[in-house]
Amino acid sequence: AQSVTQLDSQVPVFEEAPVELRCNYSSSVSVYLFWYVQYPNQGLQLLLKYLSGSTLVKGINGFEAEFNKSQTSFHLRKPSVHISDTAEYFCAVGYGGRRALTFGSGTRLQVQP
């Protein structure tokens, strides 16, 4: 069965520091990768996605992620975080032939002043 692992359930970081949120997925021939963000008491909003092409993907709010096929990873990064980035972040994977996504358990990013 397909699976997505987000290794860190919580990541505390100081404002203006860099951050990396890790995501690993079970291997498959055809895979599509997403990062979603959920602000408190809201639904999920797409940050970025990888479907094909360049392995470095840029998203909204200064986030970027790199698809690494050999390590089956899709880590999310931001060089300098703001207080407003405090939220829960979900990595999701789509596998060829299935229309639904498999989500990781989420990483709560806590940006401190």
Next chain:
Amino acid sequence: NAGVTQTPKFRVLKTGQSMTLLCAQDMNHEYMYWYRQDPGMGLRLIHYSVGEGTTAKGEVPDGYNVSRLKKQNFLLGLESAAPSQTSVYFCASSYAASGRARMGTQYFGPGTRLLVL
């Protein structure tokens, strides 16, 4: 353009009661999904639909039923609620994708918080 809306926002049920959660989208999306979100478990797919009149089971379908009589609406029913169904329920929708990009971006509603006592 409201996107994806969910009704109600919050509900308290007693064990054994039934209810229906309504999801509506105005983006003309072909696909619609119901997920539940529980602490530490991310989102798990309950049921999904690839078109009007068509539904399919997801990862955790037991205890739920769905219907998609109209393209814009996707209903999730609980026939006999149980405390294990206490959760936050999210609806999502997406375009049908073809070719290389077979996974369309999913757009999510604001969620329905359900408490079963």
